[in-house]
Amino acid sequence: MSRIILTADDSASMREMINFTLQNAGYEVLEAADGREALAKILRHAPHLLITDLNMPHMDGLELIRQVRALPQCRYLPIVMLTAESRDDQKQAGRAAGASGWIVKPFRSEQLVLVAQRLLP
Numbered sequence: 001m002s003r004i005i006l007t008a009d010d011s012a013s014m015r016e017m018i019n020f021t022l023q024n025a026g027y028e029v030l031e032a033a034d035g036r037e038a039l040a041k042i043l044r045h046a047p048h049l050l051i052t053d054l055n056m057p058h059m060d061g062l063e064l065i066r067q068v069r070a071l072p073q074c075r076y077l078p079i080v081m082l083t084a085e086s087r088d089d090q091k092q093a094g095r096a097a098g099a100s101g102w103i104v105k106p107f108r109s110e111q112l113v114l115v116a117q118r119l120l121p
Contacts, residue, residue, distance in 0.1 A: 003120045006030045006047040008038035008064060009082070010056040014105075018051065018082070021109040022116060035059025039067055042074065048120055051112075054083035054090065062097045069098035078119035082107065 005027045007018045012033075019029045030045055032038035034056045042050065050068065054061040061081055068074045081094045084105045091102050101115060 002028045003049070003116075004028045004030060004045060004047040005049045005051060005116060005120075006032060006038060006041055006045070007051045007082075008032040008035060008056065008061070009053040010034055011053070014053070018112065021112050025113045025116065027116060027120075035061065035064035035067075038064055042068060042071070042077075046073070047077070049116060050077060050079045051082050052079065054081055054085050054094070062093055065094070065097040065099055080115060080119070082112075 005022055007015055007029060009015050010033055015031045019031060022029045030041055030047060032041050036058045052061040052064055065079055068077060078100045079098060080101045080103060081099045082103045082105060086104045094102055103111065103115060
């Protein structure tokens, strides 16, 4: 069974890099350019993992996580913040919203694949 990963990032080049990395590791990847688009795709496709940026237009990553966690079917969905933000208060806000983990950009491809493998048995 193919594992679906949804990535939400307003940077097309970042989405492309994430997509390339995860597809090469055998995952099916869906992309969203902001939190609103990501939420719609979650409702339509039921991904197994969400990787989201923090700073995006229309709906930022924290609000996306809050809205996803409010959905009963997404209570246990693994959610990873992938962002340039590395301040402790931002990480605490992410955890409080319901993030499962945090990866700071720039990241190594192997690091992203390892996180996906750990969260998707």
